[in-house]
Amino acid sequence: MSQQPQVLLPPPPPNETNDLHVKQPGRRLLPNIKVFWIRGYDPRFIQFKKAALYMGLGQKESGKSALLETVACRYPKIIDLWASRDNEGLAWCRSPFKNSVLFITGDNVDVKSQWDTKSVSELKLSDFEKYRVILSCSAFHSGVEAEFHAMNQIVLELYRRTHYEHLWFLMIREAANFIYSRLKISPNQTIAKADFLYLLREARHMGYPTGVDTLRWTGMDADARGIADYLFIKRVGITGLPKELHFLYAYINPSSFMGMNPRIFALVSSRGPLALGHFEYPWWHKEEKEDMLKLLDIKIEAGDVPDYGVQARNTMSDFEHIRLVGLYFEGNSMKKVAIILSRSPATVNTHIKEHNAEVAKTGCCSKCKRVRGMHQNTLLVKRGASLQRADKMSPSPGAELQDLEGKSGLDTL
Numbered sequence: 001m002s003q004q005p006q007v008l009l010p011p012p013p014p015n016e017t018n019d020l021h022v023k024q025p026g027r028r029l030l031p032n033i034k035v036f037w038i039r040g041y042d043p044r045f046i047q048f049k050k051a052a053l054y055m056g057l058g059q060k061e062s063g064k065s066a067l068l069e070t071v072a073c074r075y076p077k078i079i080d081l082w083a084s085r086d087n088e089g090l091a092w093c094r095s096p097f098k099n100s101v102l103f104i105t106g107d108n109v110d111v112k113s114q115w116d117t118k119s120v121s122e123l124k125l126s127d128f129e130k131y132r133v134i135l136s137c138s139a140f141h142s143g144v145e146a147e148f149h150a151m152n153q154i155v156l157e158l159y160r161r162t163h164y165e166h167l168w169f170l171m172i173r174e175a176a177n178f179i180y181s182r183l184k185i186s187p188n189q190t191i192a193k194a195d196f197l198y199l200l201r202e203a204r205h206m207g208y209p210t211g212v213d214t215l216r217w218t219g220m221d222a223d224a225r226g227i228a229d230y231l232f233i234k235r236v237g238i239t240g241l242p243k244e245l246h247f248l249y250a251y252i253n254p255s256s257f258m259g260m261n262p263r264i265f266a267l268v269s270s271r272g273p274l275a276l277g278h279f280e281y282p283w284w285h286k287e288e289k290e291d292m293l294k295l296l297d298i299k300i301e302a303g304d305v306p307d308y309g310v311q312a313r314n315t316m317s318d319f320e321h322i323r324l325v326g327l328y329f330e331g332n333s334m335k336k337v338a339i340i341l342s343r344s345p346a347t348v349n350t351h352i353k354e355h356n357a358e359v360a361k362t363g364c365c366s367k368c369k370r371v372r373g374m375h376q377n378t379l380l381v382k383r384g385a386s387l388q389r390a391d392k393m394s395p396s397p398g399a400e401l402q403d404l405e406g407k408s409g410l411d412t413l
């Protein structure tokens with residue numbers, strides 16, 4: 001941490017100029033990006049005032065993420081969720097925005113660091129308002145499944161944005177990761193891809209400029225490619241450009257694309273103009289061998305892995321269980337809870353009984369505990385009857401529970 005450069009928050013991005021140089025003594029706060037138009041001219045590109053969709057194509061290590069960060073940092077807010085497995089997004093913690101970063105973590109993971117955290121199930125759209133960078137990375141989840149589950153929860157929250165004042169930049173460092181995460185809640189790949197397309201298409205209406213990187217051009221749905229406002233083309237190696245971009249060879253030598261330096265990119269605007277560009281390396285970007293957790297002194301403790309339920313069998317996840325418990329605790333009848341959750345009253349009854357039995361026996365419901373449910377120690381009793389905490393009960397809570405049930409403390413179906 002001590003090696004981090006002391007920097008102030010950056011000035012608002014400049015506009016109306018083709019040179020995005022931010023004048024600072026010594027090192028520039030934001031990396032410079034410059035474009036030279038070789039066909040037509042698109043002044044909108046450098047304004048960064050629109051919720052545009054940027055798509056990056058290039059081989060591994062061709063500088064896609066570095067370019068995405070260079071664009072992202074010109075918007076008022078950065079949401080970096082679909083990162084690679086190496087916790088690359090944590091590099092924002094040593095960027096000019098390091099004093100305003102929020103970590104989104106899995107519900108059963110404790111992250112100890114100097115930065116604020118919010119667990120996925122507590123996250124509200126309003127939390128995004130308060131920070132310059134909101135990020136999540138693989139290390140903050142207890143496994144791939146947990147991470148994908150969390151990503152879907154976050155997308156649901158982001159979809160709640162119906163009007164906006166400021167643009168929030170969504171970074172999708174690998175398109176395939178988004179599609180995999182949607183596969184967890186979609187019956188098949190076609191629907192997962194359609195979901196991805198939906199997000200890309202709707203993002204602009206919700207005020208989210210979006211940057212998506214992909215290694216494989218053909219892995220991206222043709223429709224998704226078609227709605228990009230800007231394509232960044234980086235080094236493509238011996239496979240060359242995909243057929244539909246062959247027209248670029250009339251402007252740029254094929255061998256230039258094959259071995260392009262990471263700081264160079266070709267830019268295609270959906271309106272027709274073409275440019276060649278170069279950008280400075282974002283000085284905070286993660287280098288291949290760096291261990292970001294160690295460098296930033298971030299400690300992680302993972303609890304038990306939550307039960308995410310099996311969609312095909314319609315089993316109840318721990319998250320639905322805590323919702324059920326919460327609804328019953330608030331005084332809803334079992335029938336009402338069943339209607340709200342689209343479950344049978346018998347299922348609701350079983351869950352409440354199991355919850356109570358475990359609280360009575362051990363003082364804590366394990367389902368609730370796995371996802372940090374606030375009623376993990378609470379015995380649930382019928383509406384009107386007073387609710388009691390297991391920790392405040394007599395030495396033999398089991399006996400007390402039986403009493404409650406004997407007096408039909410539990411709501412009946």
Ligand SMILES: Nc1ncnc2c1ncn2[C@@H]1O[C@H](COP(=O)(O)OP(=O)(O)OP(=O)(O)O)[C@@H](O)[C@H]1O
Nearest residue numbers: 059060061062063064065066262263279280281287
């Ligand atoms: N503007 C630049 N100037 C100089 N070097 C750069 C620049 N951008 C990237 N690089 C070099 O390229 C390396 C890879 O960059 P980056 O992580 O952005 O690639 P990537 O295409 O996202 O890779 P991956 O496919 O593995 O995600 C960097 O570590 C850096 O060494």
Ligand SMILES: [Mg+2]
Nearest residue numbers: 064065084173
């Ligand atoms: Mg990358």
Ligand SMILES: [Zn+2]
Nearest residue numbers: 355365367368
């Ligand atoms: Zn419970």
